[in-house]
Amino acid sequence: MKDFFKYLTAGAEDKAWGLYLNVAGQSKIKPGVNYPPVEHPSGYYFTWENGRILNEYQINYITEGRGTLENNRGKFTVKPGSLMIIRKGEWHRYRPARNSGWQEHYIGFDGTLAKHFLHDNHVLQEQSVIECGDHEDIIDTYYRIFELAQNEAPGNQHIASGFIIKLLGYIAAQQKHRNFAGTQIERVIQDARFHMRRNIEGEVDLEKLAHDNCIGYSYFRKMFKKYTGISPHQYYLDLKLMRAKELILTSDKSIKEISYHLGFQSIHYFSRLFKKKVGQNPSELRNVIKSKFN
Numbered sequence: 141m142k143d144f145f146k147y148l149t150a151g152a153e154d155k156a157w158g159l160y161l162n163v164a165g166q167s168k169i170k171p172g173v174n175y176p177p178v179e180h181p182s183g184y185y186f187t188w189e190n191g192r193i194l195n196e197y198q199i200n201y202i203t204e205g206r207g208t209l210e211n212n213r214g215k216f217t218v219k220p221g222s223l224m225i226i227r228k229g230e231w232h233r234y235r236p237a238r239n240s241g242w243q244e245h246y247i248g249f250d251g252t253l254a255k256h257f258l259h260d261n262h263v264l265q266e267q268s269v270i271e272c273g274d275h276e277d278i279i280d281t282y283y284r285i286f287e288l289a290q291n292e293a294p295g296n297q298h299i300a301s302g303f304i305i306k307l308l309g310y311i312a313a314q315q316k317h318r319n320f321a322g323t324q325i326e327r328v329i330q331d332a333r334f335h336m337r338r339n340i341e342g343e344v345d346l347e348k349l350a351h352d353n354c355i356g357y358s359y360f361r362k363m364f365k366k367y368t369g370i371s372p373h374q375y376y377l378d379l380k381l382m383r384a385k386e387l388i389l390t391s392d393k394s395i396k397e398i399s400y401h402l403g404f405q406s407i408h409y410f411s412r413l414f415k416k417k418v419g420q421n422p423s424e425l426r427n428v429i430k431s432k433f434n
Contacts, residue, residue: 143167146289147183150297155251159301162196163248164289166282169205169241176235184248191233196250197258198226199307200234201282203274205242209234213268218242221273223311227258245282249304257305263312272314281307317367325363328353332364336376340383343403346372381417384410388426395422 145165154160163184169175176185186192191210200223207218211232218224218234226232228250236242258264272278285303288296320326328350336344350360364372380402387398396407399422404410415421420428 144286144290146286146292148289148292148297150250154297157251157298157301158253159249159251159304160297161247161249161285161289161300161304164246164286166243166245166286168243169236171241172238173241186233188233188235191231193229193231194226194248195228196248197228197254198224198246198248199311200224200226200244200246201272201278203243203245203279205236205240207234207236207240207242209269211268213266216269218269219271221271221275223270223272223278225258225264225267225270228255245279245286247282247285247304247307249301251301253301253305257308257312263315264308267315270311270315272311275310275314278307278310281310320363320367324353325355325360326367328355328360329364329367332360332372333368333375336372336379340379341402344376346376377413378417380404381414384414384422385418385425388422395426398422 143166145163145167147163148161150160150162167177169177175188184192184194202218202220202222202224204220206220209216209218209224209232211226211230216224218236224234264270281303285300285307288300288303317326320329331353332346332349335349346360347357350357353360361372364375368375370378384398384402387393387401388395391398393401395411399407399410402410404413411421411423418425
């Protein structure tokens with residue numbers, strides 16, 4: 141795809157959706173070229189001396205070259221695979237190194253969901269530069285947004301917002317798991333998850349599992365929750381409840397049989413947990429399904 145940039149107009153319906161695209165583009169900055177170049181979109185132009193403050197959020201993916209980003213949080217090195225996150229109302233400035241230039245892909249967007257993901261949510265809240273490397277899914281998502289921006293067909297703002305959320309999801313996952321890749325604790329967590337699934341109809345001693353891997357249970361529990369978002373006990377319980385739902389929908393086993401089959405000693409406890417997870421108690425769910433086929 142050649143260098144381009146495109147301004148987009150968001151209507152009231154687009155803004156009410158919660159996330160809308162303002163600008164999208166990409167450019168290859170050659171070594172030794174002043175930045176930003178004169179053809180930079182006028183509404184986004186800035187000088188290194190003064191920096192700028194935007195009235196939107198931006199994510200700029202650098203796939204080649206190196207450079208620097210500065211904001212109120214500090215000064216950051218940018219290299220191939222870096223994602224620069226620019227927040228609405230935040231002073232900043234960035235530029236490629238003169239001896240390398242860079243290849244940039246950027247989107248500018250706004251809305252209540254943008255504020256939620258990049259300002260309020262703790263996962264990306266304090267991040268300015270995230271190292272994602274050469275991530276095919278990320279660059280593919282940018283290209284899909286670029287195609288929508290260039291076509292500008294009715295409804296494309298809504299579709300683009302979905303791809304922006306998808307992009308933020310990739311970034312959040314990368315950020316959450318950046319300290320786990322290739323580590324012993326990641327292997328132990330993956331083994332634990334496999335062990336839970338394999339023994340979904342029995343019992344799993346999570347403390348013994350941690351001990352057998354020479355890891356204290358409190359540390360294992362903390363890292364498991366950081367990796368998956370929930371505690372190991374809740375993870376195992378959720379697997380059991382989802383298996384229970386499957387059996388309720390596809391088998392003739394009684395609710396009591398399913399409860400005991402999955403290791404719940406009390407049908408009342410099982411029913412209470414099931415309703416909390418699924419929104420209906422087991423009998424209600426089965427009756428709804430039966431009524432549809434009678």
